[in-house]
Amino acid sequence: MTSLLLSLEGVSVELPTPRGALRAVDRVDLTLMPGHTLGIVGESGCGKTMLSRAILQLLPKRAKLAGSVTFGGRDLAALSPEALRKLRGPELAVVFQDPMTSLNPVLTIGTQLVETLQAHLGMERAAARRRSVELLAAVGIPAPEQRLRQYPHQLSGGMRQRVAIAIALSCEPRLLVADEPTTALDVTVQAQILDLLAREQKRRHMAMILITHDLGVVAGRTDEVAVMYAGRVVERAPTPKLFAHMRMPYTEALLAAIPKLDSPPHTALPAIAGRPPDPTRPMPGCSFAPRCRYADDRCREAKPPLIDPGRSGGLYACWHPLALPTGART
Amino acid sequence: MPDNASNRAAPLLSVEQLTVEYPVSGRTLSAVNDVSLAVGRGETLGLVGESGCGKSTLGRAVLQLRRPTAGKVVFDGTDLTALEGEALRLMRKRLQLIFQDPIASLNPRRCIGDIVAEPLIITGITDRAERERRVREVLTAVGLDPDLVWRRLPHEFSGGQCQRVCIARALILEPELVVCDEPVSALDVSIRAQILNLLEEMKRRYGLTLLFIAHDLAVVKAVSDRIAVMYLGRLCEVGPTEQVFGRPAHPYTALLLAAIPVPDPTVPPTTNVAAGEPPSPLDPPSGCRFRTRCPRADGICAKEVPDLRPTTSEQSVACHHPLTDR
Numbered sequence: 001m002t003s004l005l006l007s008l009e010g011v012s013v014e015l016p017t018p019r020g021a022l023r024a025v026d027r028v029d030l031t032l033m034p035g036h037t038l039g040i041v042g043e044s045g046c047g048k049t050m051l052s053r054a055i056l057q058l059l060p061k062r063a064k065l066a067g068s069v070t071f072g073g074r075d076l077a078a079l080s081p082e083a084l085r086k087l088r089g090p091e092l093a094v095v096f097q098d099p100m101t102s103l104n105p106v107l108t109i110g111t112q113l114v115e116t117l118q119a120h121l122g123m124e125r126a127a128a129r130r131r132s133v134e135l136l137a138a139v140g141i142p143a144p145e146q147r148l149r150q151y152p153h154q155l156s157g158g159m160r161q162r163v164a165i166a167i168a169l170s171c172e173p174r175l176l177v178a179d180e181p182t183t184a185l186d187v188t189v190q191a192q193i194l195d196l197l198a199r200e201q202k203r204r205h206m207a208m209i210l211i212t213h214d215l216g217v218v219a220g221r222t223d224e225v226a227v228m229y230a231g232r233v234v235e236r237a238p239t240p241k242l243f244a245h246m247r248m249p250y251t252e253a254l255l256a257a258i259p260k261l262d263s264p265p266h267t268a269l270p271a272i273a274g275r276p277p278d279p280t281r282p283m284p285g286c287s288f289a290p291r292c293r294y295a296d297d298r299c300r301e302a303k304p305p306l307i308d309p310g311r312s313g314g315l316y317a318c319w320h321p322l323a324l325p326t327g328a329r330t
Numbered sequence: 331m332p333d334n335a336s337n338r339a340a341p342l343l344s345v346e347q348l349t350v351e352y353p354v355s356g357r358t359l360s361a362v363n364d365v366s367l368a369v370g371r372g373e374t375l376g377l378v379g380e381s382g383c384g385k386s387t388l389g390r391a392v393l394q395l396r397r398p399t400a401g402k403v404v405f406d407g408t409d410l411t412a413l414e415g416e417a418l419r420l421m422r423k424r425l426q427l428i429f430q431d432p433i434a435s436l437n438p439r440r441c442i443g444d445i446v447a448e449p450l451i452i453t454g455i456t457d458r459a460e461r462e463r464r465v466r467e468v469l470t471a472v473g474l475d476p477d478l479v480w481r482r483l484p485h486e487f488s489g490g491q492c493q494r495v496c497i498a499r500a501l502i503l504e505p506e507l508v509v510c511d512e513p514v515s516a517l518d519v520s521i522r523a524q525i526l527n528l529l530e531e532m533k534r535r536y537g538l539t540l541l542f543i544a545h546d547l548a549v550v551k552a553v554s555d556r557i558a559v560m561y562l563g564r565l566c567e568v569g570p571t572e573q574v575f576g577r578p579a580h581p582y583t584a585l586l587l588a589a590i591p592v593p594d595p596t597v598p599p600t601t602n603v604a605a606g607e608p609p610s611p612l613d614p615p616s617g618c619r620f621r622t623r624c625p626r627a628d629g630i631c632a633k634e635v636p637d638l639r640p641t642t643s644e645q646s647v648a649c650h651h652p653l654t655d656r
Contacts, residue, residue, distance in 0.1 A: 043518040043519065043520060043521075044489075044518050156607055157381070158607050159607070186380040186381050186545055187380075187545060187546065187547070187586065187589045187590055188380060188585060188586065188589040188607075189380075189607060190589065190591070191588075191589040191591070191599070191600065194591075194599065195599070213518055213519055214519065214591065214593075215519075215593045216590070216591035216592060216593040217591050219591065219592060219593045219594055219595045219597070220591065220592070220594075220595055220597065220598055220599035221599060239595045240595045240596070243593070243594060243595050243596075253520065254519060254520060255593055257519050257520045257522070257523040258519055258523075258548070258593055259523070259526070259546075259548040259549050259551065259552040260548065261547070261548050261551060261575065261587070261590060261592075263551075263552070264572065265551055265552065265553065265554055265555065265571045265572070266530060266552070266553065267552065268527055268530070269523035269526055269527055269552060270523070271520065271521075271523035271524040271526075271527055272520035272523070272524075273524075275488055275490065275491075275520075275521065
């Protein structure tokens with residue numbers, strides 16, 4: 001049996017706000033095997049970014065983390081800042097949504113890459129420079145030697161994101177967290193960046209967590225998907241199973257709300273009424289109940305646990321899960 | 331459904347050989363280059379293209395927020411490019427704009443009621459009761475409760491609700507043409523569907539004509555009667571939505587369609603679509619501007635700029651080797 005690369009147990013993140021504690025992440029359990037891809041899907045404010053920050057130990061100072069994050073057998077929360085620093089780069093790396101703000105605007109691309117290689121791998125300057133050129137070429141940047149001398153603002157959004165990926169991959173991490181890596185990009189560039197991530201991941205046998213609000217992005221590019229709503233994982237299943245038989249009404253609604261290319265123009269979209277709940281005002285029942293068309297009194301009174309019914313191959317948190325199609329193989 | 335023949339006879343908006351240039355450090359950037367299109371009354375024209383293709387500049391030039399360098403913008407028989415001062419101001423009542431970032435396009439220090447009433451004040455409606463009646467009416471129409479939202483500030487609302495306020499502000503003068511510039515791209519999937527449905531409802535209720543600018547083809551398809559595809563300042567393809575999506579004639583349209591992620595894991599993602607990125611609009615390729623990324627490009631594409639010419643009675647394409655050729 002392959003051992004787990006990452007395991008989250010009962011992870012909660014609380015942020016103090018003037019209106020009281022905001023529970024951004026609520027008792028999340030997740031596991032990830034080496035070389036696998038986990039998609040985390042949800043709307044803005046569902047806690048997906050805070051969850052990724054908990055994994056990376058990059059939470060805001062005042063945030064309270066509960067539960068355990070075990071990576072490669074070590075409890076990350078127990079590590080010293082120095083030990084964590086050593087882990088980041090060769091073990092854990094991250095690509096953020098906005099490549100303009102995640103790169104340093106006053107340093108050249110070359111400096112940023114070379115510094116990373118020198119700091120984490122102890123490489124000599126000349127060797128680090130040669131390696132930087134290779135890395136830029138590997139992520140599909142034309143004329144990499146010239147790019148080393150350029151500043152982030154001289155590159156397009158897609159090229160900047162490629163540079164950010166090159167930096168993240170530079171120390172051969174075992175886990176890459178990609179937080180909405182293509183949301184700021186055009187659809188054609190998005191396809192290229194997702195291809196690049198998939199290719200490099202395969203080549204390096206690296207695990208990846210792909211965070212997005214777009215179910216279309218996770219569909220073809222992940223092994224497993226966790227759907228988050230109001231800080232909780234409300235459904236989790238191997239990707240093909242999730243799309244074939246989704247059990248959680250929220251996942252169904254999220255998928256239905258995406259405009260489809262094959263429906264005729266002016267087709268009314270099945271929008272999800274209302275909006276996500278206020279995270280500073282926890283509710284006793286299911287957080288999705290106020291927007292759910294299947295909700296009844298039980299949903300409003302008691303929070304459904306994330307259960308593994310052992311039939312569909314997935315977990316869901318719902319009192320009234322969607323029926324499996326008749327004759328569906330489990 | 332608008333009748334295409336009669337729309338072509340007298341379009342509400344007709345853009346004729348429009349060129350918009352910006353001076354950029356001593357050079358000229360041609361953001362919109364010789365673009366002609368028409369939008370019939372009651373029609374929604376979807377304008378799509380990647381960032382920097384000039385689609386927003388075109389939208390702004392239609393409203394004369396950016397004065398074109400050459401060409402005409404004819405709205406209901408009047409050439410807007412020839413209008414100045416008061417005459418233009420009066421015309422602007424009939425044309426409105428909805429922006430991408432709903433929060434940034436609302437004044438953070440003014441309450442919702444005042445924001446939505448402002449266009450009425452500007453256009454000289456001095457009767458306070460009349461203004462209040464109209465603000466209430468339009469807020470209700472966009473799905474907001476006037477009593478709850480009137481005195482509140484934009485930061486108290488979510489992005490989707492702010493976009494409802496922006497739509498209310500755009501509609502309060504009962505315009506005929508609304509330019510929607512990426513109205514849903516800053517919103518979450520679930521909220522996006524609400525706003526798209528609202529725009530469709532408002533279009534029916536107020537009899538609007540829409541120029542709907544977006545980079546997401548699936549979103550554009552959901553609301554548009556016709557589609558215009560833009561690349562580096564020029565039109566590639568124009569035609570009825572179903573035709574352009576079902577049988578794209580321009581290789582660029584096909585490429586955009588192939589890049590859309592499909593929410594179905596049994597469909598493998600198309601790889602190697604769209605090699606490269608658009609070149610700089612400061613230094614566009616000779617001939618066809620798309621040729622540097624085009625799988626069908628050959629010698630003629632580098633030499634001659636392809637004209638927009640009809641492939642069917644309703645669809646036109648600017649390509650030397652359109653996909654509809656056998």
